Amino acid sequence: MPTTEEVRADLAEIVNEVAGVPVNDVQLDKSFTDDLDVDSLSMVEIIYAAEEKFGVSIPDEEAKNLKTVGDAVAYIERAAA
C-alpha cells in the first residue's frame, strides 16, 4: 500500500507535467485553483492521468469536489483500498 506521501508525490508529478507547477508546491493543503493556478481544463487532464496512474475511477461528479491536493490524495487512497 503506498503511503500518503507517495500518493502525493506521484500526484505532484502529474500536476507538474500537465500544468507546470513545481512538484514541491503540490502539498496537501493547497487548493488546485486558488493556490496552484490550475484551471478546469488542466484538472480534466490531471484527473484522467491520476485514474491511469493509480488504477482508480474518478467520475466527474466526484472530481468536482476535489478542491485541494489533500482531497484528491484522500480520494485516491480510499478508491485504491
Added chain:
Amino acid sequence: MTLRLTAGEKYAAILGLGGYRPRRVVDNAEICTMIDSSDEWIRTRSGIIERRWASPDETIQMMSIAAARKALDRAGIEAGQIDTVIVSTVTHFHQTPAVATTIASELGAKSAAAFDISAACAGFCYATAMADSFIRSGASRYVLIIGVERLSDMIQQTQPWNAALAWDPVAYQATQGDANWPTLKMEGNPVFKWASYTMAKTAAEALDAAGVRAEDLDVFAPHQANMRITDAMFRALKLPSGVVVARDIARQGNTSAASIPLAIEALLESGEAHQGQTCLIIGFGAGLVYAGQVIILP
C-alpha cells in the same frame, strides 16, 4: 450476369492545397467588448490570440472559389479536369442546390459531380476519405474537396465559450438563440475530455492503419478546436518532440471544416512542413462525429 467494374487507381494523392482567410482580424480585446472575459483567459483556455470574421462579400461561395483556385494552381490542374467537387460545411443555409454546384460551375468544372456534406469539424477528414474512395474505386479521377464555414452566422455572440472560441462548434445540439437561426452551444469540459483522450485513441488507430509509428510521423495537424486539446492529444499520443504541430488556431480561431486545410497551408507556407512529409490529421465535432487519416503533404 456480372457487371463490369470501374477500374480505379491503386493510390490517391493530394496534389495541391489552398486556403482563404477573411480580411477582418478580430482580436481578443474586441471579443471582450461583447462578453465578460479577458485576453488572458481566452489565450490560456484556448490558445486563441485573434480570429477572422467574414465580411458580407466573403460568402461561402466566394471563399471556396478563392481557396480552390489556389489549390488548383498549386496542383497544376485545370478546373476542367475536376470531375467531382465535395464541399463540407454547416453554414450554407440553403437546402438545395448544394453550394458545391455553384462553386463547380463558377470555377469551370462544369461537368463535375458536386454535392455538400455536413459533418461539422470532422468534415474535411470525411471528405478526404470520400475523395480517396472515389479515386481508388474509379468513380473519379480528380476530386476537389473544400472545407468552408461562416460560423459567425450561427453563434450567439454574447455566450462566453462560443464567442471567445470563435465559434467552437463542437456542440451536442443546436438551440434556438436570439437570432433567427439555431445557434450552437457546447459543454466545454466533457467535450475537452472526449477530444483529448477518446480522439487521441482514434488518431492512434489512423497511424496504425497507415502503418506509421508515432516516432516516424513528421507533422500533426488536428482539427484546430483548442490549443489545449492539441497539446493534450499530443501527450496522449506520445508523439516525439520533433513532430511539427499545427497551431493555426492562435491566429485563426476555430474554423470547423476549414481548420485542418488552413492549418496545413500555414505550415507549408512558413516552411515548418514540407511536401512529401507524413501528416496525421483528425477531425472531431458536433454529432459527435470524427475521422482521421495519415496523408502525404502536397
